[in-house]
Amino acid sequence: MKQCEMLVIGGGPAGLSAAIEAAEAGVQVVIIDANEKAGGQLFKQIHKFFGSSMHRAGTRGIDIGEELLQKCKDLNVEIWLNSLVIGVYDNNVVAVDVKKSLTEHELVKVQTKKIVIATGASENAVKFPGWTLPGVMGAGAAQTMANFHRVLPGKKVLMIGSGNVGLIVSYQLMQAGAEIVGIVEAQPNINGYAVHASKLTREGIPIYTGYTIIEAKGKERVNQAVIGKVNPDWSIVEGSEITLDVDTITIGAGLKPLIGMAYMGGCKLINDRFLGGWAPCHNYNMETTTKNIYVAGDASGVEEANTAIEEGKLCGVSIAESLGYLDSTKAEELKKAIWNRLAGLREGAHGTERTGAKQKQLEEYTKAMEG
Amino acid sequence: MMRVTSHPVLGEMKEIEWVNITVNGKPMKAKKGEMILAALLAEGIIVNRYTTKKQEPRGLFCGIGQCTDCMMVVNGIPNVRTCITPVEEGMTVEVQDGLGKWRGDK
Ligand SMILES: Cc1cc2nc3c(=O)[nH]c(=O)nc-3n(C[C@H](O)[C@H](O)[C@H](O)COP(=O)(O)OP(=O)(O)OC[C@H]3O[C@@H](n4cnc5c(N)ncnc54)[C@H](O)[C@@H]3O)c2cc1C
Ligand code: FES
Numbered sequence: 001m002k003q004c005e006m007l008v009i010g011g012g013p014a015g016l017s018a019a020i021e022a023a024e025a026g027v028q029v030v031i032i033d034a035n036e037k038a039g040g041q042l043f044k045q046i047h048k049f050f051g052s053s054m055h056r057a058g059t060r061g062i063d064i065g066e067e068l069l070q071k072c073k074d075l076n077v078e079i080w081l082n083s084l085v086i087g088v089y090d091n092n093v094v095a096v097d098v099k100k101s102l103t104e105h106e107l108v109k110v111q112t113k114k115i116v117i118a119t120g121a122s123e124n125a126v127k128f129p130g131w132t133l134p135g136v137m138g139a140g141a142a143q144t145m146a147n148f149h150r151v152l153p154g155k156k157v158l159m160i161g162s163g164n165v166g167l168i169v170s171y172q173l174m175q176a177g178a179e180i181v182g183i184v185e186a187q188p189n190i191n192g193y194a195v196h197a198s199k200l201t202r203e204g205i206p207i208y209t210g211y212t213i214i215e216a217k218g219k220e221r222v223n224q225a226v227i228g229k230v231n232p233d234w235s236i237v238e239g240s241e242i243t244l245d246v247d248t249i250t251i252g253a254g255l256k257p258l259i260g261m262a263y264m265g266g267c268k269l270i271n272d273r274f275l276g277g278w279a280p281c282h283n284y285n286m287e288t289t290t291k292n293i294y295v296a297g298d299a300s301g302v303e304e305a306n307t308a309i310e311e312g313k314l315c316g317v318s319i320a321e322s323l324g325y326l327d328s329t330k331a332e333e334l335k336k337a338i339w340n341r342l343a344g345l346r347e348g349a350h351g352t353e354r355t356g357a358k359q360k361q362l363e364e365y366t367k368a369m370e371g
Numbered sequence: 372m373m374r375v376t377s378h379p380v381l382g383e384m385k386e387i388e389w390v391n392i393t394v395n396g397k398p399m400k401a402k403k404g405e406m407i408l409a410a411l412l413a414e415g416i417i418v419n420r421y422t423t424k425k426q427e428p429r430g431l432f433c434g435i436g437q438c439t440d441c442m443m444v445v446n447g448i449p450n451v452r453t454c455i456t457p458v459e460e461g462m463t464v465e466v467q468d469g470l471g472k473w474r475g476d477k
Contacts, residue, residue, distance in 0.1 A: 034436065036457070046380045060380070102448060102456065122437055132440075134417040134430030141434030141454075149409035150384060152373040153431060176375045220428050221417050 004030045004078075006319055007094055007112040009085045009261055012040020014297025014308035014315075015118030016068040021316025023075040025325040030110065031077060032096055034084045038072075039065040040120055040297075042305060044140070044147045046175075047168060061305055083108075088115060088265040092292055114292050114319045117262050118312060121255035121276060121298035126160055130216030131251075139169040139252035146176040154248025158225045159183040160213050166252030167196035170205070173250075180205045181244050184227050186212045193350075214241065216249055225249055255302045265293045268368045274357035275301030281365035284335070285318035286311060289368045294319065301361065303345075303354060310342045374413050390460040407453035407464055408434075408441050419443050419453060423469035443467050447474025 006022055008015040011033035019029045031038065045061025072079060080098065087095040092115060098106045123138040130136065135154060139161070145153045157178050159170045162185035170180045183200065188210050190197045201207065210229055214236060217224040229240035256277040259269060267280040267288035279301045280288045287294050294315040297308035314335060321331035346355045376384045388403040394411065401410035408419065408431055418428040419441045432440040436455035445451040445464055449471025453464070 035455070102446060102451065123433065132427060132429060134419075134428050137430075137432050138434065141431055144434040145409060145412065145431070146375060147381070149405060150375040150378070150381070151405075151409045151413045152375055153412060155373075175379050221430075 001093070002108060002110045004028055004110060004112045005323060006030070006114045006116065007032065007092075007110055008116040008118055009088075009094070010040065010118035010120055010297075010299070011035075011038030011079060012118060012120050012297060012308065013042055013064065013068065013305045014120070014299070014312040015040070015116060016072060017309045017312030018116045018118060018294075018296055018315040018319075019077045019312075020068065020071045020075060021313045022320045022325075023072075023077050023316075025316075025320035027316075027320050027323055027325055029077045030112075031072070031079045032083045032085050032094075033079065033081055036081055038069060038079050038081065041140075042068075044143045045305065046147050046172060064305070064309075085119075085261060088261050088293070113323060114294065115265070116312075116315045116319070117265070117280070117288075117293065117295045117299050118297045118308075118315075119258040119261055119299045121257050121302045123251070123255055124253045126213070126251050126253045128213050128215060130218065130222065133216050133218050133222045134220065135218065135222035135247055136216050136249045137251070139165050139250045142173060142248070142250045143169045146173055146178075150176075152176055152178055153250075154246075155179060156181050156246045157248045157250055158213075158227075158244055158246045159250050159252055161185065161252035161254070162187075162190045162192055162197065162207055162209070163252055163254060164192035164196060165255070166250075167192040167200060169250065169252060171196065171199050174200075174203065174205075178248075181225075181246050182206045182208055182227075184211045184213055185209045186230055208242075211240075211242075212236075213249070221247060222249055223247060255298065257299050257302060259299065262288060262293070262295060262299065265290045267293060267295070268364065270361060270364045272301075272357040272360060274353040275361070279361065281361050281368060283362065283365045283369075284339075285322075286315045287318065289365060301354075301357060307342060307345050310338050310345065314338050314342075373415065390458055390462075392458055392460075392462040392464060394464045395466055401458040404457055407443070407445065407451075407456050407458050407462070409454075410458050411453070411464070418466060420467035420471075421469065442471070444471050449473060 005028040008031040011031045042061040042065035082099040084097045096108045142153045215226040216222045229237040257279045262280040269278045296311035296315045317334045320326040389400045417430045429440040432438045441453045
């Protein structure tokens with residue numbers, strides 16, 4: 001069986017950062033990623049991040065991605081691509097489905113000392129009549145097509161949801177040449193950051209707050225969207241329906257952590273809507289209730305690329321310490337600095353709820369380990 | 372054509388290297404290395420399969436291999452997720468009917 005010291009499931013910002021931090025201390029790391037190219041969501045994020053310079057504000061996700069990949073290369077981190085982790089078993093054995101061609105797959109088992117779950121998140125769907133029609137898709141799907149594959153998924157787009165993903169992807173689809181017919185938000189207020197929203201309103205794109213999607217119409221492809229105002233009980237205000245000509249409806253209704261591997265690993269999970277749903281509990285070192293299994297990034301609760309990077313680093317430092325590559329004074333110093341940066345990232349209007357949820361996650365870990 | 376050839380952030384697209392594929396019996400050009408689904412979308416083809424019971428059309432939904440809406444018959448093999456499968460010279464791609472048929476199946 002293939003052996004390694006640390007195995008990272010998922011090569012997004014969280015997984016790459018965990019690997020880099022540990023490899024710098026001397027840990028032998030293998031990253032396993034299902035895609036053709038590592039980097040996770042980063043290569044779709046063509047806009048500049050904001051926050052303080054400490055948090056890479058002003059840098060585009062795509063550039064951060066290239067930088068992380070280069071660092072992995074310099075540190076000889078082994079990255080397996082087109083490889084899907086399909087199971088986490090006792091004694092830190094991980095099963096990997098390695099895709100070699102259309103018809104050839106190889107099943108490889110890896111024995112490791114430490115596992116990092118950095119599988120990211122998946123998009124939530126919204127169901128309404130017509131939601132399965134071609135042309136109705138996740139906001140992330142549209143973003144992947146326009147920014148990564150450079151093919152426009154449609155020309156006249158209605159976005160459902162005004163969270164940051166909905167706002168950013170709308171703007172990016174516009175940059176790629178699509179017309180954004182409007183953004184629909186069921187809540188009375190815009191959900192995402194005002195900076196992103198104002199970029200769209202400045203272009204005259206209507207944001208329909210207090211509206212929801214009622215139906216997508218079309219035969220082989222959506223050609224119309226019907227939206228309407230919602231009452232407090234979620235019924236539609238009579239006569240408020242608007243029919244819009246569109247060829248694409250994108251759904252930006254939030255993300256939920258991909259927790260299959262944590263579930264298989266027996267990690268205790270908690271459910272909190274500010275984490276995006278079910279997520280594994282973990283301690284100060286990002287270790288879950290299953291010894292030697294760590295978690296980072298969206299898989300530990302949906303946040304942002306910046307927080308994913310910091311959580312990944314925490315895993316890397318903790319693992320290097322636990323395997324004897326870092327002395328505890330040095331490790332403690334590094335961990336403290338990371339937690340401080342995380343606290344900074346979780347400040348502000350949308351931060352308080354997240355901070356609360358992350359706190360609960362730590363507390364539930366302690367309870368589980370005591371109980 | 373739905374290709375994003377020039378882009379305010381990503382710049383101009385590099386000169387494209389083409390491969391030849393066959394889609395539903397018709398020859399088509401695709402960008403070397405791109406995903407089958409992206410190649411079809413660039414040509415305005417948006418239906419990848421029809422469902423088994425109700426014959427409803429399905430197309431791109433997640434774009435990252437999670438939902439199976441984009442499955443097609445590729446080189447005679449059904450249930451291939453075209454959003455994560457790159458094109459290859461000479462590939463045949465067909466819209467999938469229901470669960471699809473393996474090449475040679477009656
Ligand atoms: C559409 C969309 C837009 C976003 N836009 C922004 C943004 O603009 N700014 C921002 O800060 N954040 C954004 N985010 C949030 C985003 O989730 C984070 O930025 C960040 O990418 C999370 O990093 P991660 O490493 O946890 O997960 P990801 O980047 O999602 O990486 C996870 C990786 O794990 C792989 N993987 C999963 N399961 C397995 C398995 N079983 N075996 C092998 N590999 C596996 C996946 O293929 C993927 O490569 C966006 C998210 C989405 C979905
Ligand atoms: S679009 Fe979801 S698997 Fe391809």
